[in-house]
Amino acid sequence: xxxxRLRTVLSLVEPCKVLADVGTDHGYLPLEALKSGICEHAFAxxxxxxxxxxxxxTFAQSDVKDRVVFIRCSGIRDIPDPIDxxxxxxxxxxxxxxxxxxxxERFRSIPQIILQVNKDVESLRRFMVQRGFDIVDEAITYKxxxxxxxxxxxxxxxxxxxxxxxxxxxxxxxxxxPIFLNHLTSRLNHVLDLASRVSHENKREAFVxxxxxxxxxxxKES
Ligand SMILES: C[S@@+](CC[C@H](N)C(=O)[O-])C[C@H]1O[C@@H](n2cnc3c(N)ncnc32)[C@H](O)[C@@H]1O
Numbered sequence: 470x471x472x473x474r475l476r477t478v479l480s481l482v483e484p485c486k487v488l489a490d491v492g493t494d495h496g497y498l499p500l501e502a503l504k505s506g507i508c509e510h511a512f513a514x515x516x517x518x519x520x521x522x523x524x525x526x527t528f529a530q531s532d533v534k535d536r537v538v539f540i541r542c543s544g545i546r547d548i549p550d551p552i553d554x555x556x557x558x559x560x561x562x563x564x565x566x567x568x569x570x571x572x573x574e575r576f577r578s579i580p581q582i583i584l585q586v587n588k589d590v591e592s593l594r595r596f597m598v599q600r601g602f603d604i605v606d607e608a609i610t611y612k613x614x615x616x617x618x619x620x621x622x623x624x625x626x627x628x629x630x631x632x633x634x635x636x637x638x639x640x641x642x643x644x645x646x647p648i649f650l651n652h653l654t655s656r657l658n659h660v661l662d663l664a665s666r667v668s669h670e671n672k673r674e675a676f677v678x679x680x681x682x683x684x685x686x687x688x689k690e691s
Contacts, residue, residue, distance in 0.1 A: 471501050474585070477610040478558045481583045481620045482507050485553035489514060491544055491568065492560050496524025496537075503533040512548045514540040544568035545575060554581035558618075562589040566596050573600060582621040590617045591636045597621050598630055607640040615652045617641070633682050645690055657683045 471479065475498050482488065488508035490499045492515055499511035513528075515521045521541050528534040540547050545555060545568070555576075557565050565586055569576050576582060582602065586593050594604060597619075606620035617638060630639055637656075641649045657680055664676035 471497055473610050473612050474616045475501075475558065477608045477616065478556060478583060478585050478618050479507065481581075481606050481608055481618055482554050482556065483581060484508070485581065486510060487512070487551060487553045489545060489548050489552045489555045491548075491555060491557045492516070492520075492564075493524045494520040494559070496527040498556060498558065499524075499537055500527055500531060500533065503536055504531070508554065509536065511537045512540055512552070513537055514542055514545070514548055516541070516543050544571050546572060550575075550578070552579050554583065555579050556583045556585075558583075558585040560586060562586040562593045562596075565593060569597070569600070577601070577623045580622060583618060584621065585616060585618045587614075587616075590619060590638070594619060594630070594635045594638070598635070601627070603628060604630070604639055607638045607644075609638075609641055609646055609649045609652060611648050611651070615648070633679075637683075642686060645686075650687065650690060653683050653687055657687065 479498060479501060482502065484507055486509045488499060488502050489512040493499060493513040494515060496513045499513045502508045503511055513524045515524065518541065521539055525539055528537055545552065557568060565584055584593060601624045602621040603624040603626060604619060605622045608618045610616050634642060660676050660680045664673050664680060667673050667676065
């Protein structure tokens with residue numbers, strides 16, 4: 470039932486007692502998490518009534534419906550403690566950052582925070598790292614677009630990430646999944662194109678440096 474994007478999101482959730490899916494909409498992710506035993510109980514939360522109704526309909530015929538609670542709220546605001554893992558997927562980075570900001574201290578008590586934004590994952594990584602979260606896992610998939618999933622945890626070690634790692638993902642850069650290498654190759658072409666067209670010298674220099682850094686990663690693979 471899950472598409473490849475949500476399967477990739479769920480693949481970063483380690484088995485836990487309580488999973489909260491924020492912005493659940495159709496509720497497919499908590500349904501699959503319960504059915505496959507990844508979590509024992511789930512909260513399916515959404516800000517809006519219609520998506521929450523869709524989630525309730527998804528669970529209506531299911532034999533795990535007694536282990537899910539539907540909550541209408543922003544972010545994790547009305548979801549009770551404890552939450553062992555939270556998923557926020559399919560939203561814009563700005564919305565996700567706002568949700569985390571609204572309840573920052575509670576997010577600091579959640580061991581698994583799995584985020585998938587449709588654009589600007591770089592800003593999301595920087596935002597989370599600046600607020601004391603570590604990047605503990607990442608995954609990428611492709612279905613018409615590249616989708617990047619980042620898993621954060623409250624920081625114990627405060628590692629330093631350089632700008633290139635924040636842009637492309639420290640774990641993706643080290644794991645070199647073939648889908649990620651395809652993504653880097655298309656980024657390289659895009660960055661080279663920008664470098665050839667931009668007139669501002671400083672910007673051109675930045676694109677050239679980025680292209681060199683990407684080539685460096687790709688060359689080590691070939
Ligand atoms: C595009 S859907 C994503 C559905 C699902 N998570 C997925 O990845 O397929 C985004 C959902 O987030 C909900 N949403 C938007 N802002 C929210 C917020 N602050 N708190 C909770 N849900 C929110 C919307 O109502 C919508 O149902």
